[in-house]
Amino acid sequence: MSVFLTLLRRELGMFFYSIGGYVIIAAVTLLTSYSFVVLLHNLGTGPSTAPVTEMFYGTYFFWLIVLLAAPVITMRLFALEKASGTFETLMTTPIGDVQVVAAKFSAALIFFMISWLPLLACLFIVHHFTHQAEALDARTLGTTFFGIFLVGGLFVSLGCFASSLSRSQMAAAMISFVLGVGFFSLGFLALALPANSDWQTQVIAYFDLFKQMHDFARGVVDTRAVIFYMSATFIFLFLTLRVVESRRWK
Amino acid sequence: MIEVQNLTKRYAGRTAVDDISFTVANGEIVGLLGPNGAGKSTTMRVLSGFMPATSGTVRVAGFDVFHDSDEVRRRIGYMPENNPLHPEMRVVEYLKFRARLKGLGWAKSRSRVNKVMQQCGLTDVRRRLIGQLSKGYKQRVGIADALVHEPELIILDEPTIGLDPHQIRSVRGLIKNLAGRHTVLISSHILPEIEMTCSRVLIMFDGRVLASDTPENLQRRMAGGSQVIAEIAAPEAALRAACESLPDVEQSDISAAEGNFYRCALTAKDGKDLRPDVFALIQKNGWQLRELTRSHHSLEDIYVQITKPKSEVVE
Numbered sequence: 001m002s003v004f005l006t007l008l009r010r011e012l013g014m015f016f017y018s019i020g021g022y023v024i025i026a027a028v029t030l031l032t033s034y035s036f037v038v039l040l041h042n043l044g045t046g047p048s049t050a051p052v053t054e055m056f057y058g059t060y061f062f063w064l065i066v067l068l069a070a071p072v073i074t075m076r077l078f079a080l081e082k083a084s085g086t087f088e089t090l091m092t093t094p095i096g097d098v099q100v101v102a103a104k105f106s107a108a109l110i111f112f113m114i115s116w117l118p119l120l121a122c123l124f125i126v127h128h129f130t131h132q133a134e135a136l137d138a139r140t141l142g143t144t145f146f147g148i149f150l151v152g153g154l155f156v157s158l159g160c161f162a163s164s165l166s167r168s169q170m171a172a173a174m175i176s177f178v179l180g181v182g183f184f185s186l187g188f189l190a191l192a193l194p195a196n197s198d199w200q201t202q203v204i205a206y207f208d209l210f211k212q213m214h215d216f217a218r219g220v221v222d223t224r225a226v227i228f229y230m231s232a233t234f235i236f237l238f239l240t241l242r243v244v245e246s247r248r249w250k
Numbered sequence: 251m252i253e254v255q256n257l258t259k260r261y262a263g264r265t266a267v268d269d270i271s272f273t274v275a276n277g278e279i280v281g282l283l284g285p286n287g288a289g290k291s292t293t294m295r296v297l298s299g300f301m302p303a304t305s306g307t308v309r310v311a312g313f314d315v316f317h318d319s320d321e322v323r324r325r326i327g328y329m330p331e332n333n334p335l336h337p338e339m340r341v342v343e344y345l346k347f348r349a350r351l352k353g354l355g356w357a358k359s360r361s362r363v364n365k366v367m368q369q370c371g372l373t374d375v376r377r378r379l380i381g382q383l384s385k386g387y388k389q390r391v392g393i394a395d396a397l398v399h400e401p402e403l404i405i406l407d408e409p410t411i412g413l414d415p416h417q418i419r420s421v422r423g424l425i426k427n428l429a430g431r432h433t434v435l436i437s438s439h440i441l442p443e444i445e446m447t448c449s450r451v452l453i454m455f456d457g458r459v460l461a462s463d464t465p466e467n468l469q470r471r472m473a474g475g476s477q478v479i480a481e482i483a484a485p486e487a488a489l490r491a492a493c494e495s496l497p498d499v500e501q502s503d504i505s506a507a508e509g510n511f512y513r514c515a516l517t518a519k520d521g522k523d524l525r526p527d528v529f530a531l532i533q534k535n536g537w538q539l540r541e542l543t544r545s546h547h548s549l550e551d552i553y554v555q556i557t558k559p560k561s562e563v564v565e
Contacts (some may be wrong), residue, residue: 006350017338083335089395092298092330093351094323248302248316 011107015115035061057217074159075173140219147216149230257306268457281444282437327396337381352399386417429504483538
C-alpha cells in the first residue's frame with residue numbers, strides 16, 4: 001500500500017512539477033468560463049425551473065472539456081516513461097504491475113477532478129446571485145460531480161490504455177481521442193436510431209453517455225449508468241494491465 | 251550469485267543472445283565486454299527481470315528470475331543503459347522515491363539515502379534538479395539508485411559511457427569500492443575500464459560468450475609467451491651470440507637503435523620472465539643498458555583478436 005501511495009504521489013506531483021498540468025487547468029477553466037457566460041445569458045432570457053448544474057450541462061461545453069482534457073492528461077502516463085527509459089527502472093523494482101496501473105490511473109483521475117474545481121466557483125456565483133435555494137442544492141451538486149467522476153474514470157482509463165500502447169505521447173493522445181470520440185458518438189447513434197425494442201437498439205441505449213450524464217446533472221443517479229461506467233472503466237484498466245504485462249510474453 | 255544456463259533471447263526474427271551459460275560467485279566483480287550489439291544489454295535486462303528469456307534458466311541468489319521475479323528484483327540494483335532518470339526531480343527526492351518503491355520504510359529510506367549520497371559524492375548536489383546536473387553526477391545518481399536498497403547484486407549497464415576521464419576515474423573508484431560487499435556485473439565496450447575494475451571478464455560477441463577468465467589469465471592465454479625488450483650498447487656479433495645462447499629464448503630479434511645501442515626483442519618459452527637473465531648477461535659482459543621492459547598483450551589485443559568478424563579471419 002505504501003508503495004502504491006509513493007507512486008501515486010509522484011504521478012500526481014508530475015502534473016504540478018511541469019507547466020503542462022497548469023496549462024490543462026487553465027484550458028479547462030477557460031472552457032468552463034465560456035459555459036458560465038452562456039449560462040448567465042440563458043438565465044437572463046427568462047425564468048427556468050432546472051437546477052443550475054443541469055443548465056450548465058445544457059451548454060454542451062461539458063463534453064468538449066472531457067473529450068479534450070482526458071487524452072492530454074493521460075497521454076504522458078506510460079508513453080513518456082517508455083520513451084525516456086524510466087519504465088525499465090520502474091518495472092525492475094519489486095512493484096506489481098497492478099500497483100503501477102492503479103497508481104497512474106488514480107493520479108490522472110484525481111488531477112481530472114482537480115481541473116473541474118473552477119466549475120464549483122461558477123456554480124456558487126450563480127447560486128449566490130439568483131437568491132434561490134432550489135437553484136443549487138448539495139445533492140444535485142453531489143450527483144453532478146459523481147457523474148463527472150464516473151465519466152472521467154471511463155475517459156481516463158481509455159487514455160491509460162492508449163498511453164500504454166505507444167512510446168509517443170502524441171500517438172497516445174490521438175488514440176485516446178479517437179477512442180473517446182468513438183465512445184461518445186455511440187450516444188448520438190442511440191439518439192438517432194428510432195426507439196424500438198430490438199436488442200441492438202437496447203444495447204446501444206446503454207452507451208448513451210449523453211443522457212446518462214444529463215441524469216446526473218439533474219440529480220438522478222441511475223444504477224444502470226453507474227454500473228455501465230464502472231465496468232467499462234475496469235475493462236479498459238484490465239486491458240492496460242495486459243499491455244503492461246505483455247513485455248513478459250514477448 | 252548468478253547462474254545462467256543455456257540462456258537464449260530472440261526478438262522478432264533476430265537472436266540477440268544465443269545459448270549462453272555462465273556463473274558469477276558471491277562478491278565477484280565481473281565485466282561483460284563486447285562490441286555494440288553483442289547481447290550485453292539483453293543479458294542484463296533478462297537478469298534484472300525486465301524481460302523473460304526465450305529459453306534457458308536464469309537464477310539470482312537461487313531464485314528464478316521469471317517465476318520468483320519479486321524476490322529477484324528485491325535483491326538486484328539495476329542501472330539500465332543510458333541511465334534513465336526523472337529530470338524534474340531533485341536528487342534527494344528521487345533517491346527517496348526510489349528507496350520507497352523498493353520497499354524501504356520511511357525512516358530506513360531516509361538513512362539509506364543519506365548513506366548512498368555520501369558514498370557516491372552527491373551530498374553537495376542533493377537539492378539540485380537532476381535535469382540540471384552534469385553527466386558525471388547523473389551517472390552517480392543512477393549508481394546511488396542501484397545501491398540504495400543494499401542489494402546483493404548490482405547490475406550496471408555501461409556505467410561510464412559518455413563521461414570525461416576525471417568522471418570515469420571517480421565512477422571506476424566507486425565501483426571498485428563495492429567489491430566484497432556486493433556482487434557486481436558491469437558491461438562495457440571500453441577495455442581499460444573492465445581491465446581495471448573487474449576480477450573476471452566475460453567476452454561476448456554476436457550473442458555468445460567467447461571467453462571467461464581473469465584479465466591476467468586471458469593475457470597469458472592469448473599472448474602465448476611474453477616478450478622482453480632490451481636496448482643494449484654492445485658489439486653486434488657478440489650480442490647476437492649471447493642472446494641466442496640464453497636457455498629460455500625462443501626467438502630473438504635484434505635491430506640497430508639510436509646511438510650505438512641495439513634493440514633486442516626476445517620471446518620466451520612458456521611465458522617465462524626473461525628480464526633477470528638478460529640483466530645477468532649484461533652485467534657479466536660489462537655492457538651498457540638503457541631499457542629493459544616486458545611487453546604485455548593488452549586486453550585490447552585479445553579483444554580485437556576474439557571479436558574479429560569471421561570474414562576478416564578468412565582473409
